[in-house]
Amino acid sequence: MKKKMVEGTVMFLSVLKWAFLATIIGVVVGGLTTIFLMILDKSIEYRGVLPVKYYYFLPFAIVISILLVKYFAPDAKGHGTEKVIEAVHKNNGKINFSVIPVKLVATVLTIMSGGSVGKEGPGAQIGGGTASWIADLFKFSENDRKKFVICGISGGFAAVFGTPIAGAIFGVEVLFIGTILYDVLLPSFISGVMAYQVARSLGIKYSYFKIDFSSITNFSETMYLKVILAGIFFGVISFLFIEILKFLEKNIEKIKLDESIKGFLGGILIIGLVFVSSESYLGLGIDTIKRSLTGEILPWYTSFFKMIFTALSLGFGGSGGIVTPIFYIGTTSGNLFAQLINEPIALFSAIGFVAVLAGTTNAPIAASIMAIELFGVEISPYAAVACVISFLISGHRSVYPSQILAMKKSGALDIEIGKEIENTEVNFQNDGIDDIMEKLKSVNFGGGVKVKLHELINEDDVTFLETTGVKDTLEVMIAKAKEKGHIKDIEEFKNAIFEREDIVSTGIGLGIAMPHAKLDDIDEFFIIVGVAKQGLDWDSIDRKPVGVVFLIGGPEGKQKKYLKIISKLMLLVKNESRREKLFNSKKAEDIVDIFKEF
Secondary structure, three states: OHHHHHHHHHHHHHHHHHHHHHHHHHHHHHHHHHHHHHHHHHHHHHHHHHOOOHHHHHHHHHHHHHHHHHHHHHEEEEEEEOHHHHHHHHOOOOOOHHHHHHHHHHHHHHHHHHOOOOOOHHHHHHHHHHHHHHHHHOOOHHHHHHHHHHHHHHHHHHHOOOOOOHHHHHHOOOOEEEOOOOHHOOOOOOOOHHHHHHHHOOOOOOOOOOOOOOOOOOOHEEEHHHHHHHHHHHHHHHHHHHHHHHHHHHHHHHHOOOHHHHHHHHHHHHHHHHHHOOHHHHEEEEEHHHHOOOOOOOOOHHHHHHHHHHHHHHHHHOOOHHHHHHHHHHHHHHHHHHHHHHHOOOHHHHHHHHHHEEEHOOOOHHHHHHHHHHHHHHHHHHHHHHHHHHOOOOOOOOOOEEEEOOOOOOOEEEEOOEEEEHOOOEOOOOOOOOHHHHHHHOOOOOOOOOHHHHHHHOHHHEEEEOOHHHHHHHHHHHHHEEEHOOOOHHHHHHHHHHHHHHHHOOOOEOOOEOOEEEEOOOOEEEEEEEEEEEEOOOOOHHHOEEEEEEEEEEEOOHHHHHHHHHHHHHHHHHOOHHHHHHHHOOOOHHHHHHHHHH
């Protein structure tokens, strides 16, 4: 009983502590974000008094942004939220306070001059930077500072979006792909609500939309099918936007010019694109979003032009967020989809608004809640389905490269968990030989790499197993690889193999297992073949016992050859006759002969 009382007391004090801290940071961040939003609104109003078109100043705005960030706050580079995520993961939430004024000024200049960027990036950096400064001032522990900074981020998002619950969850969900830090949920909610209420009380006006839901008042299988198709469509749009961002950023970096000169020329290029397209792709694009959400039909290419304008604005050094352009792209792609299926424009514009947010930022929960806060509860089941599907279809990529991957979006894929999304590598995982073979038909794994399996194995690489368990079997085969000189650090290789097995079984079905790993200190690819005397319970996809194990190892950096080896092994065991020969082999030379005949 005493322990229970102590536990209850500790939890009660913890709740009080974080309720107090979250309230403080919510109020402060709400006030500071309000100042930023008011300055931004005034700057946009002043466009009308300029002697020439406002976007003629874009090249100069980009140059000033580049110089401000370069000399005063390098952490303010890019679209803001990305740097905050990076700070949480790598620096325990420590953010330089100089980021706040620099990001504010650079973003206002960029948006005022027509840069296609958003306003949530400064909100996140205002929230995170302020929380970090307060935490340093009062000497918070590293863990408390990290939680406090996350509260600040949530407050910044809530104050910018005008959606206190979705904004708060977004600040937590956006850190990891596939998991949420539940210990930060309560303070994030409190911070988000307080920041939102402070911003509203200080005069910030938010837009909420009344959508005609008459077409979905009664459940319809046909409508639900269309929503599922919409989710797939929005996932593809998300995929496309992320890849365009990465492609243009990578190629702009290759231009061998001073950053300021490059930024100035980039501004001129964007002005040139305005002359061949429209001014509507510049700036925040709120008017276009509202037009789509009120049911106005827009040109089919609207979302694609916005992708280009946004990628160029950020790639050439403009400062700002990326979520507002995502809202624009989602809304206008929803407009296009509605036209294609002859359904209400406003309805699918609203679904696209949140579904593309889910797909590009990997935040389907926040996006689903945002749909309710912005458009009403009637849209919730449809928006939620579209958001989750879009999240899955967009794959393992993000507009925020520093997000940590905490889940695989499909059991059919092999991808390392726990890394930043930009550093992950996706391979096909074993969800049954037949499914894999279908994939192999449509994918050129090896490029131009030639692999002859029989050159990777000799009689000394074959072992006949007396073991009965997976761990014992792997121990024996790894020891064999060490004995043959294929690996140098047996413990490192063993850890890599066991970690992969812990994530998902390498039993691919039909009595075959293929444990595999790559390490820097392995010189050449190798295969160790183990033939089991009795079937091994490998937790295979088809639940059949494993009779033959291929242990594969190779060097990092040779992915094409690695995949080619695995794909050729799969082709080898696909044939039932060869598979039976492997199972019934009594001598090492029998195994080698099967490889030579293949």
